[in-house]
Amino acid sequence: MATTTTTVPSAGPVAGLRSFLSRLREGDEIARMITFLFAASVVLVTLLLVFVLWQGSVLPRHKFGFSFFRTSVWDPIFGQFGALPFIYGTLVTAAVSLFIAVPLGIGAAIFLAELAPARISDTLEFFIDLLAAVPSVIYGVLGVFIVVPLMRQYIQPALKHSLGFLPLFQGPAYGIGFLTAGVVLAIMVIPYIISVSREVLLSVPRDQREAALSLGSTRWEATWRVVVPFARPGIFGSIFLALARALGETMAVTMVIGNTPIISASLFSPGYSIAAVIANELTEASSNLHYQSLIELGLVLFLLTFVLNGLARLLIVATSQRGRAMGHT
Amino acid sequence: MKRITGLLLVVLAVAGVLWAESALSITGAGATFPYPMYSKWFDEYHKKNANLEINYQSIGSGGGIKQVTEGTVDFGATDGPMNDEQLKAFQDKHGFGILHFPTVLGADVPSYNIPGVSAELNFTQEAISGIFLGKITKWNDPAIAGANKGVSLPANDIIVVHRSEGSGTTYIWTDYLSKISDEWKTKVGKGASVNWPVGLGQKGNEGVAGMIKQTPNSFGYIELIYAIQNNMAYGRVKNSSGAFIKADLASVTAAAAGAAKNMPDDFRVSITDAPGKTAYPISSFTWLLVPAKFSDATKRDAIKGFVKWMLADGQNYTEALSYAKLPKEVVAKELKALNNVQ
Numbered sequence: 001m002a003t004t005t006t007t008v009p010s011a012g013p014v015a016g017l018r019s020f021l022s023r024l025r026e027g028d029e030i031a032r033m034i035t036f037l038f039a040a041s042v043v044l045v046t047l048l049l050v051f052v053l054w055q056g057s058v059l060p061r062h063k064f065g066f067s068f069f070r071t072s073v074w075d076p077i078f079g080q081f082g083a084l085p086f087i088y089g090t091l092v093t094a095a096v097s098l099f100i101a102v103p104l105g106i107g108a109a110i111f112l113a114e115l116a117p118a119r120i121s122d123t124l125e126f127f128i129d130l131l132a133a134v135p136s137v138i139y140g141v142l143g144v145f146i147v148v149p150l151m152r153q154y155i156q157p158a159l160k161h162s163l164g165f166l167p168l169f170q171g172p173a174y175g176i177g178f179l180t181a182g183v184v185l186a187i188m189v190i191p192y193i194i195s196v197s198r199e200v201l202l203s204v205p206r207d208q209r210e211a212a213l214s215l216g217s218t219r220w221e222a223t224w225r226v227v228v229p230f231a232r233p234g235i236f237g238s239i240f241l242a243l244a245r246a247l248g249e250t251m252a253v254t255m256v257i258g259n260t261p262i263i264s265a266s267l268f269s270p271g272y273s274i275a276a277v278i279a280n281e282l283t284e285a286s287s288n289l290h291y292q293s294l295i296e297l298g299l300v301l302f303l304l305t306f307v308l309n310g311l312a313r314l315l316i317v318a319t320s321q322r323g324r325a326m327g328h329t
Numbered sequence: 330m331k332r333i334t335g336l337l338l339v340v341l342a343v344a345g346v347l348w349a350e351s352a353l354s355i356t357g358a359g360a361t362f363p364y365p366m367y368s369k370w371f372d373e374y375h376k377k378n379a380n381l382e383i384n385y386q387s388i389g390s391g392g393g394i395k396q397v398t399e400g401t402v403d404f405g406a407t408d409g410p411m412n413d414e415q416l417k418a419f420q421d422k423h424g425f426g427i428l429h430f431p432t433v434l435g436a437d438v439p440s441y442n443i444p445g446v447s448a449e450l451n452f453t454q455e456a457i458s459g460i461f462l463g464k465i466t467k468w469n470d471p472a473i474a475g476a477n478k479g480v481s482l483p484a485n486d487i488i489v490v491h492r493s494e495g496s497g498t499t500y501i502w503t504d505y506l507s508k509i510s511d512e513w514k515t516k517v518g519k520g521a522s523v524n525w526p527v528g529l530g531q532k533g534n535e536g537v538a539g540m541i542k543q544t545p546n547s548f549g550y551i552e553l554i555y556a557i558q559n560n561m562a563y564g565r566v567k568n569s570s571g572a573f574i575k576a577d578l579a580s581v582t583a584a585a586a587g588a589a590k591n592m593p594d595d596f597r598v599s600i601t602d603a604p605g606k607t608a609y610p611i612s613s614f615t616w617l618l619v620p621a622k623f624s625d626a627t628k629r630d631a632i633k634g635f636v637k638w639m640l641a642d643g644q645n646y647t648e649a650l651s652y653a654k655l656p657k658e659v660v661a662k663e664l665k666a667l668n669n670v671q
Contacts, residue, residue, distance in 0.1 A: 284494065
């Protein structure tokens, strides 16, 4: 992935001004300024968001300090607020969803981009885009009426029976909880992974494929060893998009997670996520401390997304350098 | 040209008159539970008073209290009365107080799903508080079985379901639990959302009801109107006189009548566990919050006019929508209190 930068030589301030004016007349400069404004507004909105969340959470920040992150009691009546179970629930459900969605999504994208006939690929792509546009409350309803009963009656007993020695699959099978929320989230984010990964795989230059094939590799080898590594940054991008969606999802999660702030190793246990508790309690928050603690949870979710995104970018840099190094040897 | 200008002027004049006629608009915000009733009332009242439009946003009791305190709406509405701290905040901000006016009544009912049990169960105070504190964990516990002779209850674990979002329904339920159990009062307390000792949270009456229907051996609470409109089975609850009462509109109004004798002047009264042989114990008023002073006299008269109508003719619309109506004693007292709005 080479990037090219062009530098325009400038000869003195007068010539610079003249070229600026000519560019202004041709419209280039206007386009640049307008698009710059649009780009800057993204930064502005982000900063504004952090500022508002920071301002709105003065009381709990002063009262609890860092113990807000470490304690796990959430008691609106007695004014005790700790974010730990919500952070845990958010991370666990997102992890479960990616664990399911990443292999499925990337596998489907490889099939659609590399192996399927164009007509099938384009038809399926239409359905996938349709799925990505379904409102989350619909996925929540689907979760409540289909996934939850299936979980309670078949999947959870089966998991308990086969993998019950792991702490992950112990305890009563309510049907709702971390696992169910993760599964519903997986269904929601798979379209993102497929759609973006397919586009990225399709944009890999033909030369790459043909070179691999001409060296005698099979079609699968060319796909797996050449095309997929080439498209890796874009595929990672699709996973981050899915992760962001999973972290922030509210409606579908609250309908199937059980809304109970507990930390449990078992995926069968009910839990709670940050976005869900904010949506549930903000409108009826009785005290200022309760209200502002919910705002601080918003800040925590923002930080969490920020940190995970940063780590993800580091991962890209690390893996793509290794890939390049391997390519040179 | 002249004719067109003239025509335009006429049109403008007519529009101006129409606009002036419907100019008075009052906004309110708050509780979601009485929203169907309120929107029916505002609609009917608008038919009688074409020049007055009342807009109501059902954003939740907490939001209603917040907005009326900040002065962004003309009146608020709540399922749980404002506490002293909130009243003080209003007084400090505006220099005058805010009044509570009960409008209709609601109730919570205990609902359950036990495979093989179709009988209507009786619940004592000890059973309900024990289950929600996590002390009674099996359906065949003596505290439940003792009040249900002849019903064979299984030895299965009880799965408790409660509301996940802050709600007036939860306020009524926890207010009741605080009255019947000292342990609940000191450990958990009452509020729109609390730190539940046990149970799964589901969103909305429909969420709790759906979870109970789906899950064998579950137990939870549902707003009475939702249970009536969806033909849900629910149990009887033992009241303070020792009788097992099934919630319906009459037994809820009876609870209000029982409490009316000791009604404080500001109407901030809880009628859970109310006295009276036929009173259903998990009942509550829902209130309009009206500032005691208005700078705009037309607005004040409009709101007072509406409350007066709501207490008289308005009460006739309640039962069609499954709300229990106010007892006569309370209506008389409210009409008197209305004079304090200036």
